[in-house]
């Protein structure tokens with residue numbers, strides 16, 4: 001029945017629920033389940049009602065966050081921190097959010113669960129991440145997941161149906177393209193691409209009319225509100241964006257993909273949390289880890305999807321990031337040349353650029 005939402009649509013609905021502070025129900029293959037809510041958006045009444053369900057609630061966090069909290073991660077990539085009976089919402093939020101780690105360290109040791117299944121906790125964390133929230137979820141078991149969801153009107157996700165889709169990217173479709181005269185070239189054209197799962201749109205700016213049979217000068221630019229628009233001195237994004245467009249304008253053609261993966265895929269709120277940690281002395285990579293994220297949560301396969309749908313198969317890529325080149329090659333776009341982009345070094349971003357070179361393999 002096509003009027004019933006499919007699993008991709010249910011996952012999108014679950015992300016929206018978590019962003020609003022509404023719990024979702026996750027159901028394992030045997031029908032048992034959990035109620036899960038994002039730690040960041042959960043309110044006090046809902047925390048209290050989750051506790052009222054009877055079973056032991058936990059906060060599921062990534063092993064990165066667990067490492068910072070010195071909590072044992074028995075489950076490899078995640079840990080289930082037991083919520084003590086006297087802990088309040090502020091305690092739950094402090095497990096999720098590192099802002100006060102230094103000022104008001106958590107009193108340990110944190111107890112973590114060791115036995116039992118973790119499939120559903122993993123889904124809860126993945127949903128919180130893709131909802132651009134802190135990767136932490138309050139999780140409480142319930143006996144019959146489907147019945148609980150139906151009686152409470154909550155979004156219900158079956159593990160077996162969801163698992164194959166969590167690492168997928170949604171197919172992108174071009175919605176519209178129109179002429180966009182720009183300072184660097186009057187022959188600009190902006191294409192808007194929309195995924196099927198209600199996620200972020202991404203853009204392609206085509207300069208001139210590049211020959212599809214030859215390698216095109218291309219840039220995969222990741223959104224950086226602070227650098228691209230505000231003139232932030234903490235990174236080199238703004239000068240890189242304008243430098244890439246200027247070079248395309250000078251050559252007469254090129255294609256710039258503007259991928260809405262703000263903050264290397266963690267979203268602007270989390271990037272600002274990372275900046276707050278950077279002001280406490282952590283570097284850009286350490287800050288991501290303390291928040292519970294990997295160094296880089298972006299998905300560059302989006303870039304090859306868009307290039308292919310525009311008819312390109314090979315590029316001269318403007319980048320200092322070898323991971324982008326490797327990903328292009330792996331996903332069927334030939335990189336015939338790396339064109340270096342060295343612009344915008346400032347006193348504020350020198351340390352950031354050095355960290356990227358030392359820890360993320362960026363070429364200087």
Ligand SMILES: Nc1nc2c(ncn2[C@@H]2O[C@H](COP(=O)(O)OP(=O)(O)OP(=O)(O)O)[C@@H](O)[C@H]2O)c(=O)[nH]1
Nearest residue numbers: 222223224235261262263264271274284319320321
């Ligand atoms: N999480 C996080 N993201 C950041 C930080 N500084 C910049 N960003 C984001 O990083 C992305 C840009 O990535 P960069 O690592 O500068 O460059 P790159 O795209 O990997 O490589 P180039 O092609 O050489 O520019 C943008 O999405 C920025 O918003 C930071 O300190 N923390």
Ligand SMILES: [Zn+2]
Nearest residue numbers: 224227235237
């Ligand atoms: Zn930036």
